[in-house]
Amino acid sequence: MKSGKICFINTLPRAYQFFLKPQMERLNRRGFQLTFISSYDASLSSDFPKEYRYLVVPMKRGLDILHMPGLVRTYYRIFRKERFDLIQYSGPNAALYASLAGRMAQLPVRIYAQWGIRYVGYKGVARWTLKWVERLICRCSTIIEPDSHGNLDFSISEGLYPSDKGRVIWNGSACGVDFKKFDSAMKDEWRRACRISLGLPCEAFVLGFVGALRRDKGLNELLMATRSLEGAYPPQWLLLVGDKDLYATVDPGLRAWAEGSPRVIIVEPTPDVPKYLSAMDLFVFPSYREGFGSVVIEAEAMGLPVIVTDIPGPVDAMRPGITGLTVRARDWRELARAIHDLSMNPDRLRLMGVAAVSFVRKQFDQEELMRRFVADKERLLAGTDREGELCPPPE
Numbered sequence: 001m002k003s004g005k006i007c008f009i010n011t012l013p014r015a016y017q018f019f020l021k022p023q024m025e026r027l028n029r030r031g032f033q034l035t036f037i038s039s040y041d042a043s044l045s046s047d048f049p050k051e052y053r054y055l056v057v058p059m060k061r062g063l064d065i066l067h068m069p070g071l072v073r074t075y076y077r078i079f080r081k082e083r084f085d086l087i088q089y090s091g092p093n094a095a096l097y098a099s100l101a102g103r104m105a106q107l108p109v110r111i112y113a114q115w116g117i118r119y120v121g122y123k124g125v126a127r128w129t130l131k132w133v134e135r136l137i138c139r140c141s142t143i144i145e146p147d148s149h150g151n152l153d154f155s156i157s158e159g160l161y162p163s164d165k166g167r168v169i170w171n172g173s174a175c176g177v178d179f180k181k182f183d184s185a186m187k188d189e190w191r192r193a194c195r196i197s198l199g200l201p202c203e204a205f206v207l208g209f210v211g212a213l214r215r216d217k218g219l220n221e222l223l224m225a226t227r228s229l230e231g232a233y234p235p236q237w238l239l240l241v242g243d244k245d246l247y248a249t250v251d252p253g254l255r256a257w258a259e260g261s262p263r264v265i266i267v268e269p270t271p272d273v274p275k276y277l278s279a280m281d282l283f284v285f286p287s288y289r290e291g292f293g294s295v296v297i298e299a300e301a302m303g304l305p306v307i308v309t310d311i312p313g314p315v316d317a318m319r320p321g322i323t324g325l326t327v328r329a330r331d332w333r334e335l336a337r338a339i340h341d342l343s344m345n346p347d348r349l350r351l352m353g354v355a356a357v358s359f360v361r362k363q364f365d366q367e368e369l370m371r372r373f374v375a376d377k378e379r380l381l382a383g384t385d386r387e388g389e390l391c392p393p394p395e
Contacts (some may be wrong), residue, residue, distance in 0.1 A: 004381050005033045005082065009075075009089040009098045011059045013041030016048075019090075019115075019174040019294075026370050027377065028052060035082070038094070059093050061245075063133065068097065075101030083107075085381055090115045096133055099140035109380045112141035114166075115174055115291035116313070117151060121216045135160055143380065147292040148172040150312025169372050172316055173292050176366035182274050182301040184357050190278035198239070198265055200279060205234040205343050208280030208304070210273055210295045211287075213266070214246035218286025218309065223254040224332035225286075225339055226264070234343055241267045241276050277302040282342055282349065285314055288329050293317050297364045300324075300356035305349050307338050317364075323356040 006027060008020050016024075016036050024034050034052035038044075039059045048054040057074055060067075075097050079087070089098035090113040102110040119130035138144055138155075144166040146152045156163050192202075200206060207226060211217050219240075226238045238258075247255070258264045267276060273295075277283070283299035283306045290313035296306055297317050306324035308314035318324045325342065327334045342349055 004085045005035070006377065007035040007037060007082070007084045007087045009037045009087060009094045011039060011061060011091040011094040013038040013044045015090065016044060022175050022178070022366055022370050023373050024052065026374050030374060030378075032377075035084070037078070037098075059097070062093070063096075063130065064093055071097045072100050072104075076104050079105035079107055085109065086111065086377060088113055092118050092130070092133065092137075095137045099137045103140040108142070110140065110142045111380070112137055112144045113174070114138075114144050114146040114151060114155065116289060117155065117160075117291075118289065120289040120311075131158075138165070141165075143167070145169060145376075146172075147174050148290075148313045148316040150316045151291060154312045169376055170369055171363045173294055173297060173364055173369065175294065176364045176369035177297050177301045177360055178366045179301065179361065182277075182298050184301060184303045186274070187278045187303055190275040194275045194279035198267075198279065200237060200239075200265075203234075204237050206237045206239050206280045206282075207339060208239045208241070208277065208283050208299070209285065210241045210277070210283075210299070211285070212246060213240060213242045213244050213250065215249035215251075216288045218288060218329070219250045220254055221286045221330060221332040221335055222284055223250070223258055223264075225336035227254070227257055227261075228332070228336045229340060230263075232340060232343075235263075236339075236343065237263045237265065239265050239267070239276065239280060241270065241273065243269045273298065274302060277304060280304055282307065282339065283324075284335070284339065285309070286327065286329065286335055287311070287314065290314055297360050300360045303353040303357050305342060305352035305356060307335065307342070319355070319359055323352055323359050 028034055028051050035055060037055045037057055040056045045054060079101055084107055086109040087098060087102050087107055088111040089095040095112055099110060099112060117134060119127045119134060122130055138161040144161050146155060146166060146168060149168050149172060152166050152168050155161060155166060209222060213219055229236055277299050283304040285293060285296055285306060285308045287309055289311060293314040296308055296314055299306055300323055306318050308318060308326055309329040310326040311329055315326055320326045325338045327338050
């Protein structure tokens with residue numbers, strides 16, 4: 001049994017449930033001592049596995065310069081006491097504090113899980129500031145592991161870190177797809193039940209989105225495109241599944257239209273994402289910036305064609321023209337045309353859906369990705385971090 005001490009850090013507690021849980025379970029079985037640090041969550045605190053620890057460090061979403069010195073000191077004290085062999089951090093706030101404190105404490109392995117590059121969605125002073133923070137995090141890390149080849153290439157081209165400091169594990173993504181959960185064989189059964197529960201007609205053509213309902217996820221463009229298609233054939237519904245934490249960033253007029261339209265259905269975050277995906281005919285993800293876009297491969301696993309923006313991350317999660325289409329970010333007219341073209345071509349939709357399932361099963365199987373994550377950490381701890389099972393972008 002191994003005795004290495006590993007700590008995962010993220011601003012948001014839900015990162016454990018959505019991204020880290022499968023990896024931590026496998027590392028636990030390999031005998032590592034595991035800790036997860038985030039802000040407080042009552043349900044996570046009560047349900048967290050007894051085999052490893054959950055430490056609470058209060059952190060806000062978004063860059064919090066005011067509290068930065070105190071939080072860095074807090075992390076430094078934790079790291080000096082615990083002497084972790086490896087820390088992994090993600091999210092702009094947690095990554096900033098943990099990378100600085102980890103370097104000060106001279107922890108030997110500091111992985112920045114670069115699940116997105118925040119400054120891409122900003123302009124002016126905000127972009128310059130966030131880019132400076134990103135560079136600082138990368139400088140204080142011993143290795144950077146973005147979850148897509150597109151973001152790796154972008155980061156190197158932007159000078160965030162040299163090519164020998166960054167790498168993608170296998171084909172990317174934070175946790176791959178659990179095919180026991182996202183089971184396309186259950187699609188027809190789940191589709192019927194979900195549509196009945198939502199009051200959707202059997203013949204309805206349903207556009208779908210899963211994720212935070214906010215501006216930089218492309219909600220303005222998605223709502224504009226959907227509204228412009230009112231009266232088009234076939235009749236279309238829009239199903240939105242996600243939290244409203246930053247819903248106020250969406251245009252007020254578009255919010256009012258969506259909330260008043262009988263053909264727009266908004267569902268709060270749910271563990272039943274596969275069932276809601278099954279109710280959709282086309283998955284649309286018009287985000288401005290992403291690390292990868294795990295929900296894209298989850299939609300494809302359920303046999304859904306996808307439309308994504310042509311940005312690093314989502315384009316790595318699909319095959320243009322084969323499993324779906326790409327459109328320019330922030331261009332609602334191009335998005336509307338893509339939606340209309342696919343909705344008018346059911347044979348092409350069907351073929352894309354079949355190709356999507358095959359693509360995801362070959363490239364993003366969770367079991368294989370977790371095996372490679374564990375092997376990667378074992379190599380890092382053994383000091384042989386450049387060996388092993390990295391691979392180039394999929395063909």
